[in-house]
Amino acid sequence: MAQLIHSTQHQILYLHNNHTLGRDTCTNITALNAPAASRNHAIIAWDGAHWKIKDISKNGTFVNRLPIKTGCFHTLHLQDHIQFGDLSADTWEVADLAPPITCLAPLVNGLPVIELFDIEIINTGNTELMIYLDERGQWQCDDGQSPMPLADGDRVGANGQFWAFLDTRAATATQTFEAARSADDVIFHFSASSNEEHVSLKIDMNNTTVDLGERNHHYLLLLLAKQRLEDTRKGLPDHDQGWVNKDVLCHMMGMIEQHINIQIHRFRKQVAAVMPQSPLQQIIERRPGELRIAHRQLTIKGGFQQLQGAQTSVNA
Template sequence: MARITNQTTSESVTLLTQHIFGRHPTTSHTVLVMPEASRTHASIFWDGEDWLLQDSSTNGSYVNGKLIQRGTKQRIHIDDVIQFASLDADSWKVESDCPPKSLLVPVTTGLKLIELESLVVLPNEENPEITLYLSPNGHWICESPLGISVLATGDLVGTLDEKWRFIEAKASDETCRIESVELPKSSQLGIFFDVSQNEEHVSLRFILDGYEYDLGQRNHHYLLLLLARKRLEDKEAGVTEAEQGWLDKDLLCKMLGQNEGHVNIQIYRFRKQLVNTFPKSSHLPQPIERRTGEMRFAYANVDISGGSKLTVTSSRKVV
């Protein structure tokens, strides 16, 4: 992310993809208080390769003391000094000129700005009610107990008490349909569960594009095992693919002997495990699909070895 710092006040500003400076308090991302500044004075924006300053004011802007005339664009780099309207105005130093990232800008007072990476949970890792992740086609997806949605710049994200505003690092595709977040149905993807007889130990292996990845044994693999079994049972029963594997959320909690919050933590831990296993992959399918009140294992190509052969409708409680 690019950042500039006011050399007088020490105010640090993270630049949005299209960042507006001016006196107008509602249309400017950074408000300029000096009277010489125009209501919409200048903008700094990312053109795909560099950050550019474009002046749109009456009195102009300055980069390293050079006047930038109205309508003119000027590339800016680290250590450049920017002044708006006058050489006597506060100086803003470019501290970073890295490419933009999608952001969560705090709406609720006291929250921090969040730079989005491959996986983010809200409000925190101890209570992951909402999950944000990057889809294979480059869109940010918001997944909550109510379902999934494609995020667009300006969308509010968060809980009742803690809210952020989503700002995308690139122009939003308003024609994007929810179908665009569907998982790749690659024939090269296989999921293999190895389960002990007492089901206390569940190991997991991925076969992806001809390579095997051993994810070892983890407690959260048992949750995935239950969902995978439901998917296989429905498949064998002739249920259509679109309806295979959906399991009532409350029933899943009862089967595991856990509340919804702990189930969400387990799902997050598995997603984080995938991110750590495939750190450079932005095309890895998401393992869990949700719809209102239900969830299912996303992968259809599943093999389960061992276990007690219980069906997912069993009343067995996990302790």
């Protein structure tokens, strides 16, 4: 994600997709201490392809010691130096121009940036926080007592470990959707015992087979894969395939919704460990009250509703 670094204090500024800067702490994401800075001084925004800065101040914004035109967006480049108000003001260097991501940006030095896809569990000492996207598309933070909805810029954490929630879905929604839909070269191969108490999974991707072995959380994916295969056989259109009611899924697995979220989290972590650059982070798609497996090429060997270990597969 895009970053500015303070030239002397080495403070890292993680950019929101529409990042405001100025002296007024109530109306800006980043407060400027420069005496010549205006109450609302500048905006740095992602336009879908580039990061750009716009001056809205009285005293000007300088990039590489040259003033930019007030009221107009100016494209930023790596290692650009930015000053707000005058040339004696603190300098910020453009250190990263990656597209915005929905994430937890650290507010404490030494903590990592945590990208958010579907579910993330954070351990902060004796407090465990679950950050997850509910079926309405709302990010929630659950501390084990009650979930709280998250808004862009909210502070998340405990015990001296704190992050800012950055919700950049408006800037990346199309990109994320296309990434999930373009992974048609990914094939899931499930192998289940006759009672489905043991489920193994292999994934073919980029001409490579990755054996993820047997894990408890593979059973959740198996149930969702079976529903998608069944709906494909019925000839349902893609957008209607594979959806399973959340309450039905909880009953089938004998789990509450929070534990199902933990299963999804464990699978995502497992994939990230062995295939960090894979498109499988968003393995689960959601709509109100329902879940489904995001991928369409699936094979199942063994398990219930299979005859003598026969294999079922669909390449939709």
